[in-house]
Amino acid sequence: MSCEACEEEVNHQVNKLPGIVESETSYENKNAVIQFDTSRTTIQKIIEAVNATGYKVVNHSIKN
Numbered sequence: 001m002s003c004e005a006c007e008e009e010v011n012h013q014v015n016k017l018p019g020i021v022e023s024e025t026s027y028e029n030k031n032a033v034i035q036f037d038t039s040r041t042t043i044q045k046i047i048e049a050v051n052a053t054g055y056k057v058v059n060h061s062i063k064n
Helices: 005-014 043-051
Strands: 019-025 031-036
Touching: 005 019, 005 031, 005 043, 031 043
Parallel strands: none
Antiparallel strands: 019 031
16 A cells, blocks of 8 residues: 555445454554454455555454
């Protein structure tokens, strides 16, 4: 990501998914922190939403 518009696009696409509680993306840190309801969406669907913006999820971790 290279700008705030990139952050906004990633957040916009992710927030379209059901079960997203919070999505915070940082182009400066080149990361996103996403809280979601596992009964309503999956990590795979979130990855697909991010990838649809033209960016790729390189690695991810899940914290309970």
